[in-house]
Amino acid sequence: MNGNNFYSVFFSELKKKWFIAVILALVLGAGLAFEKRGSGGVVSVSTSAYAQNLVRVVLNDNVNVSYVKDEGFFSNSTLTKYAFMKESEKKFDYSKFNANFPLLNEENKFGWINKRLWTASFYPNLFVISFCVIDEDAKDMEYTNANVEKFVAEYVAFCDKELQKAGIGHIEVVDKIFLPAEGATLTVKSVASKYGIVGAVLGFCLGLLIIAGLSMRKIKND
Numbered sequence: 001m002n003g004n005n006f007y008s009v010f011f012s013e014l015k016k017k018w019f020i021a022v023i024l025a026l027v028l029g030a031g032l033a034f035e036k037r038g039s040g041g042v043v044s045v046s047t048s049a050y051a052q053n054l055v056r057v058v059l060n061d062n063v064n065v066s067y068v069k070d071e072g073f074f075s076n077s078t079l080t081k082y083a084f085m086k087e088s089e090k091k092f093d094y095s096k097f098n099a100n101f102p103l104l105n106e107e108n109k110f111g112w113i114n115k116r117l118w119t120a121s122f123y124p125n126l127f128v129i130s131f132c133v134i135d136e137d138a139k140d141m142e143y144t145n146a147n148v149e150k151f152v153a154e155y156v157a158f159c160d161k162e163l164q165k166a167g168i169g170h171i172e173v174v175d176k177i178f179l180p181a182e183g184a185t186l187t188v189k190s191v192a193s194k195y196g197i198v199g200a201v202l203g204f205c206l207g208l209l210i211i212a213g214l215s216m217r218k219i220k221n222d
Contacts, residue, residue: 010215017214021207029200046141046183051148052130053156053176054122059169076119078110084158085113092151096143097133117155126174129156133181145180 094101094109101109120128131152133144160171 009219010212013211013215013218014208017211020210021204024203024207024210025200026203028203028206029196029198032195032199046135046139046181048132048134048179049139049141049144049148049181050130050132050179051152051177052128053152054174055127055129055156056172056174057125057127057163057169058172059125060167063168078114080159080162081114081117082110084117084155085110087158088151088154091154092147093143096140096147097137099138099140117151129159131155135181135183139181141181141183149176149178 098112101112104112116133117131118129120130122128129152131148133139133148156171156173164170
């Protein structure tokens, strides 16, 4: 096949069928933009935000230290975390930690917080209580950085209240760590616009390939 002949036929077909490339550009661009607009309020392109408290459980005289070791610290229990989630929803805007949180059902809401709020045993009566809004979460970075420490503090206070209510003891905070998220938070509108442009370019290129294929078929038939 002569190269010059192909380009001649291709540009001739392009003048007649340019609308194919334009239509595909519009369809793919609009499709990708619509998909991204439906993903929530903000899209995070930031690192994780992390806060932790090292706490000591001071047991009452009538409670053996083996209680904590054998039974496990109740702050890691499903009931405790769920009760805290329901109470903390009145104080914290979870949609700022994850824009998709309001779209989740109750089970998935708990699943989200259960993976990000945890307790690890450091010693028989020493525990690390941590909360991490990960980089994949569509978070409002400013709000998240301003509240992850407060969130952990609220959970420690909640657990302390429950321990005292049960007559087990109380919690003392030994140390704190805070690692803020870094990066940027983009609105879905701006992300959708960028994906729309990418989709339009891909659609236009696909249209050119289709026209090239039609040109080759025309040359072969001629």
